[in-house]
Amino acid sequence: MDDSVVVSPDWLASRLDDPQVRVVDVRDAWEFDGIGHLPGAVNIPFDSYRDESDVDRGTLPGAEAFAALLGDAGISPEDTIVAYDDTHGVFAARFVLTALEYGHDDVRLLDGDYSAWNQSHETTSETPEIEPVEYEADPRSPEESPLVGYDAVADALERDAVFVDTREQEEFEEARLPGAVLFDWREVVNDETRRLKPEAELEALLADHGITPDREIVLYCNTARRISHTYVVLRALGYENVHFYEGSLTEWLANDGEVESGPVASE
Structure with a gap:
């Protein structure tokens, strides 16, 4: 990667x-x-x-x-x-x-x-000298951006999209978007090395949850922090059809969006 x-x-x-x-x-x-x-x-x-x-x-x-x-x-x-x-x-x-x-x-x-x-490289406490510059942002257009809002998410629920909930199981069982799959964002991290798991292992792990490159994917959590990590990982793995629900469950609930709750029965 x-x-x-x-x-x-x-x-x-x-x-x-x-x-x-x-x-x-x-x-x-x-x-x-x-x-x-x-x-x-x-x-x-x-x-x-x-x-x-x-x-x-x-x-x-x-x-x-x-x-x-x-x-x-x-x-x-x-x-x-x-x-x-x-x-x-x-x-x-x-x-x-x-x-x-x-x-x-x-x-x-x-x-x-x-x-x-x-673990293997030097660190420092020295503060670097900074010379400020003029920076001009060039925001993505809505067509270029992976960010989607409430209406787009509601539309995606009518399609065969995979809704990926990157929160913890307790949060998932309390309330989630209909049909969502639970994929705690930390599953991609090796706790010992603190780095991402090997690419082949990541792909197999995602596939086990039905999160594959051929599917339309919609990511959400509570306030769009945790899905940022999952989004970057999917991008690194070459996933292209990934939507990022910026408002996440906070916005969905505020708009009285339909939710499910409780544990999901294992197959």
């Missing part, structure tokens, strides 16, 4: 001296400063690119606000961005999704997280 949206620690380590490869740490500032970070990384905390008030675009921060974040971090539109966190990549994946939505062509997710990197 090193040539795709997901890159390995070794891939990144060999490119840290490239001025156009920019590393983004999305942890809280106290973690970035107090625990340490990857060499040359800039800190753009998760809360800074998530805005609960953006009712039209879910929790995306808005194109101008995101462009300001990147510009203040010294990142240009032509740079390659590699994002990471210390939570198996779930917060960093949200950054990747956001950057893609606002037109950044080359943005990657570090396979693993800070702890995975720290």
Whole structure:
């Protein structure tokens, strides 16, 4: 997957001296400063690119606000961005999704997280010097974007789409979209290495849940954080027909959408 949206620690380590490869740490500032970070990384905390008030675009921060974040971090539109966190990549994946939505062509997710990197590569507490730049976002058109809203999701329920619920089993049994399959986003992560499982294993795991490249796939969770990780993984595996329900179950329930509850009988 090193040539795709997901890159390995070794891939990144060999490119840290490239001025156009920019590393983004999305942890809280106290973690970035107090625990340490990857060499040359800039800190753009998760809360800074998530805005609960953006009712039209879910929790995306808005194109101008995101462009300001990147510009203040010294990142240009032509740079390659590699994002990471210390939570198996779930917060960093949200950054990747956001950057893609606002037109950044080359943005990657570090396979693993800070702890995975720290097992075999150096970290630092030095804060890099940042020279701010002007960054202009180029948001995707609705036709280009994987993001879908309530009406599109309701329409997809009438088709043979696979609705993938990336939450935990307890949440799934409390309420879920009709016919959804449970696929906890953490199933793709190896707990020991903190990195993604091998590609063949991922494909078999997804297929066991009926999540295959030939199907139309709709991802949702509660507030579109966890599906960001699953979306990036599917993209890395070459899945193309993947829809990202930004409003997720929060919006679905607010619109009195139909739900199911209770355990699913095993076949």
